[in-house]
Amino acid sequence: MLLTVTHTTRYAFADSVTHGLQRLRLKPKSTHGQEVIEWDMDLSGAKREAEYDDQHHNHTELVSIEPGVPEVVVTCRGTVRTMDNNGVTGQHTGHMPLWCFLRPTPLTRAGNRVRSLVASIGVDRHDTLNYLHALSHAIAEQVEYLPGTTDVTTTAEQSLTAGQGVCQDHAHIFISAGRLLDIPMRYVGGYLLMDEKVEQEAGHGWAEAYVQGLGWVGFDISNAICPDERYIRVATGCDYSEAAPVTGIAIGAGETQLDVHLSVGQKMLGGQQQSSPGGQQQQMQGR
Template identity: 70%
Template sequence: MLLTIAHETRYSFSEGVAHGLQRLRLRPKSTHGQEVVEWATHLEGAQREAEYDDQHHNRVELVSITPGTCEVVVTCRGTVRTADSSGVVGEHTGHIPLWCFLRATPLTRAGPGVRALVASLDLDQSDPLACLHRLSHAVREAIDYVSGVTDTETSAEQALATGRGVCQDHAHVFISAGRLLDIPTRYVGGYLKIEGQVRQEAGHGWAEAYVKGLGWVGFDVSNGISPDERYIRVASGCDYSEAAPVTGITLGGGKGELSVHLLVDEGGVSQQQQQQRGPGGSPQ
């Protein structure tokens, strides 16, 4: 499948920014199941300082905000060719060992809720793949998909206690439970082509677990499936904070507002995308 992405992130400030540095994890890489045909990142109110691969093998662009600017716009446009690998990504790569994906993080540390969920399933770990699919179903049943209840700092325990959340929360609970079972697990951020829908509010998140003999295998808990050709992997980490599309610091700027415009389409640039372009070809 050929997927086209148009992703705009706009930061508006009430005052000029004195200083700012941002890490962008927005550029996908050619890997198992996907080939980046073309990709470009355009910056307004900021400039690129460096590019590097982080410890998770994510492509990172370090950008500085132009002093005095009141608006920063990051626009990504690209095309990625994907294939259905039944969620299997393959063997481990990157600069950190597998055991790092067994350690707890602030967002995935298991508490009474996650421990009770795992205990209630009485899982047979002799078949890890079946075990993980059952766990995915249980997490989806435990947390209703409701937006606006949680945020990027909500932990797995908090989401489970609330019983409501979004894809990030589903993934964190799955990751937390997987680590209790001594299975390396990680968070993945990227894009999903939703049937009959081009415009989206944000990117998508899911989890991957390491299964001996297969390598990393994806589990989209929110949709109850393993990722197929509709998915584009962009970044991964021990939790969302290590795979977040934009992180960094800003000094000054007063009150800030964030808006995101995302189009995910199949094939070439769609008519709707053409209509959303501004005079310079950037999405509005």
């Protein structure tokens, strides 16, 4: 499947910025069943300072905010060819050893609710793949998908206790539970072409578990499926904070207003395109 993406992130500042840096993980890579045909990123109000691959092999760019600008706009446009591998990403690559994906993080540290969830799954834990599918269904049943009830700082334990959250929270609960069973788990951020829906989130999140004999296998708890050719993988991490598309700091910015627009479409024969617009919040710290 040939997917096209246009993703614009705009930060408007109430006061004059004296210094600001942003870390961008917005460019997908040609790996794990996808090929990046083209990808461009335009900046307004900021300039590139460096680019590198981080510890998770994510393409990362550091940009500085130009002092005094009223806003920063980051626009990405690209085309990616994807394929359906039944959710299987494959064997582990990159700089991080598998044991790193077993350690708890502040967002995924298990509490009593997560431990109870793990104990409640009536499937043999040694049948790892079936257990993970059962775990995914249990999380979807217990945590209602409800935008606006959580944010980027909400932990797995908090969202499971509240019984509400979004894709990020579903993924964090799944990751937290899997690590209790010594299964390497990681967070994946990217894009999703929605079926028969006009609106969608500006970015999507799901989880991957390392299953012996298969390698990394994806689970989209919010949509109750394993990722297929409608998904574009952009960044991975031990939790959302390590795969967030935009993070940064702006000194002197005052109140910051965030506006995000996303269009993900399928490129059809004859140059036609089907697309779905939408928006969501991303992470930026200001002070």
